[in-house]
Amino acid sequence: MTLAEAGTGQVKAGLRERKKLQTRDRLIAAALDLCDRQGFESTTVDQIADIADISPRTFNRYFATKEDVVLAPIEDMITSMAASLDDQPRTGNEIEALVNAQVQILGGRCPIGAVDLARFETMNRIIQNAPSVSARSIELGEKKFQSITAKVAERLEVDTDDPKVRVIVSVYISLMHLSMDTWRCGSTGQIADSAVAAETLQATYKIFREVIENH
Structure with missing residues (x-):
């Protein structure tokens, strides 16, 4: 689930959808904070996923690359x-x-x-x-x-x-x-x-x- 998908009007409101949006938001917040503090190149997907409390594999369900989440x-x-x-x-x-x-x-x-x-x-x-x-x-x-x-x-x-x-x-x-x-x-x-x-x-x-x- 992404905000872009939410914008289509085709997403049904529900707990699962809200949790997905919250996870996406946590990933963005974690990536921006880490990359800003320690540098983009020094930040790994594993670190971002860890802060967002998800697995690295789950990260790829939301963003294809580290550039995209930033x-x-x-x-x-x-x-x-x-x-x-x-x-x-x-x-x-x-x-x-x-x-x-x-x-x-x-x-x-x-x-x-x-x-x-x-x-x-x-x-x-x-x-x-x-x-x-x-x-x-x-x-x-x-x-x-x-x-x-x-x-x-x-x-x-x-x-x-x-x-x-x-x-x-x-x-x-x-x-x-x-x-x-x-x-x-x-x-x-x-x-x-x-x-x-x-x-x-x-x-x-x-x-x-x-x-x-x-x-």
């Missing part, structure tokens, strides 16, 4: 973004829908559960020090882009290669990058709390709208 926050964000975007009304303004979907996630109001920004902070530190994790993160970043693109195209009832879709997604990604520059505090590059992150994204979008309206 980068699970990205997979969770992909799933959360799809669910939150589905939750947005179709007003024709897809940039605003994307912004509101992200704000919903940051506010802990995603239909399928909250996303922990602190995990992204830890994950990013690991990415900076582990080439294999960095390479895999690029692949997942592209997967996130494609997922958002597909959702926007679906909402507009056009093909994913429609120029309008590409412009909308590109503008949204740019707004996110501008906001993230502000989220990070001081020389440590730490990410601000979710409330500040949401407010910053909304403020950035407001500036964008003002620029469009005045030019």
Whole structure:
């Protein structure tokens, strides 16, 4: 069971499913903590499994590689973004829908559960020090882009290669990058709390709208 599977709406609520999600969450927490403290290369699957109180064989039922468990926050964000975007009304303004979907996630109001920004902070530190994790993160970043693109195209009832879709997604990604520059505090590059992150994204979008309206 993964959060991605939960996001499909095909999972029946029950004790077994909740336990699987809890185990997955423990694996992510253990992997991020260990890899952050002692380094990615020095951390083994056995160590992660031991902290999560499962067998190494069970680990592979949840994640194919050590890179994947460390980068699970990205997979969770992909799933959360799809669910939150589905939750947005179709007003024709897809940039605003994307912004509101992200704000919903940051506010802990995603239909399928909250996303922990602190995990992204830890994950990013690991990415900076582990080439294999960095390479895999690029692949997942592209997967996130494609997922958002597909959702926007679906909402507009056009093909994913429609120029309008590409412009909308590109503008949204740019707004996110501008906001993230502000989220990070001081020389440590730490990410601000979710409330500040949401407010910053909304403020950035407001500036964008003002620029469009005045030019």
